[in-house]
Amino acid sequence: MNGTDPSFDIDLLAELTEIGGVPGYEDRVREVVRRELEPEVDRLRTDGMGNVVGTIEGTSDASVVVAGHMDEIGFIVKHVTDDGFLQLDPLGGWDARVLKAQRVTVHTEEGDLPGLIGSPPPHTMDEEELEGRDEVADVRVDLGLDADTVAEQVSVGDLVTTRQSLEWVGDHLTGKALDNRVSVFALIEAARRLKAPTATVHLAATVQEEVGLRGAKALGVDIDADLALGLDTTVANDVPGFEAGEHVTELGGGAGIKLKDSSAIANPKVHRRIRSLAEERSIPHQTEVLPAGGTDTAGLQFAGGATPAGAISFPTRYLHTVTESVHVEDIAAGIDLLVAVLETEGGDADYAL
Incomplete structure (x- = not known):
């Protein structure tokens, strides 16, 4: 630092x-x-x-x-989809607009897994989608793993936190x-x-x-x-x-x-x-x-x-x-x-x- x-x-x-x-x-x-x-x-x-x-x-x-x-504030896993993405339930007050393109950690019984909350590229979104209201219920966590591996490693009830280090920005500490x-x-x-x-x-x-x-x-x-x-x-x-x-x-x-x-x-x-x-x-x-x-x-x-x-x-x-x-x-x-x-x-x- x-x-x-x-x-x-x-x-x-x-x-x-x-x-x-x-x-x-x-x-x-x-x-x-x-x-x-x-x-x-x-x-x-x-x-x-x-x-x-x-x-x-x-x-x-x-x-x-x-x-x-x-x-x-963080999340708890409420569902693992058939294609290996995680649906979340919030623990604390989130503004879903700040969650796009964030890195997260999924805390499982076997250890921590890195993941991310993706954001579709604007090239493939229509005007209605671009202007739509973001909701936590719509968030999906991508673990970069195939669906079978995700199903083996992640369970409903596992916890999710955002991933960030503490850094200096001028005279401020941010994280x-x-x-x-x-x-x-x-x-x-x-x-x-x-x-x-x-x-x-x-x-x-x-x-x-x-x-x-x-x-x-x-x-x-x-x-x-x-x-x-x-x-x-x-x-x-x-x-x-x-x-x-x-x-x-x-x-x-x-x-x-x-x-x-x-x-x-x-x-x-x-x-x-x-x-x-x-x-x-x-x-x-x-x-x-x-x-x-x-x-x-x-x-x-x-x-x-x-x-x-x-x-x-x-x-x-x-x-x-x-x-x-x-x-x-x-x-x-x-x-x-x-x-x-x-x-x-x-x-x-x-x-x-």
Whole structure:
């Protein structure tokens, strides 16, 4: 890789984004998270859904839970055609227009198979076909194998992820699954940096966010924390075709501090405390008002009762594509802000409204 030398472990971020882990099948990501968190925390556990929680014991009775989801949007094989092509069912929200001519990995019991989603050449398509609406149901995966071999190697229920490496593009890092492996990466970096926090800190890598915040909802029942923080990517529409009021956030503008998304409204006192810390420590930041889309913040906020909640976000262009892009300085700012919140949370703040 080339580009600005970041203040964090770029190789680990690349590993996290490049491996596959769709909702409910986050095994490979979970292995990396366990490997990296274990030496940094006092306790490490997984639960029946697959959430990973690393706990750093504090010196007070107060506790904080921070959640970032491990899963990426992907597919499950629903049918193998007689001519050896795969039909898919989506796991998470896809815009089918971005799937044409993409490379994929089919995860079978016998190992991974490379494949591609083809796109017929325009030379052979009529005007109606060229202007037609793309649907995930119409997608077919071509494995480059004869039908008998495909039938032997691929089964209904096998998983499919897009295939992409993490690359520098100017000051940006681009690839697949930055939503939300960049936040999982931030959890690990925070664990490395936290020293003797006052509040007990639960760092949670959650599952099945992309299909309804399911892992965080279960975790919110199991962990009775005094403060909940969500970590996720957020929209950066600072590209041609959008007015300034539609940007939500801008790359290079710093960490996003959430006011609301479609699933949660941040506790005003929590939001103000996060913003004040960013100002005091000169951490680049920007306010986030996300008109659509939910995050684990909501799963934690009320699953186990009324919990004060806030969120830190990583501005990201081209969400839910294989060219998701984040600014390297925004990643650094988000990690710095997370650590600042966790190391100063002492349990003495009154978040009741």
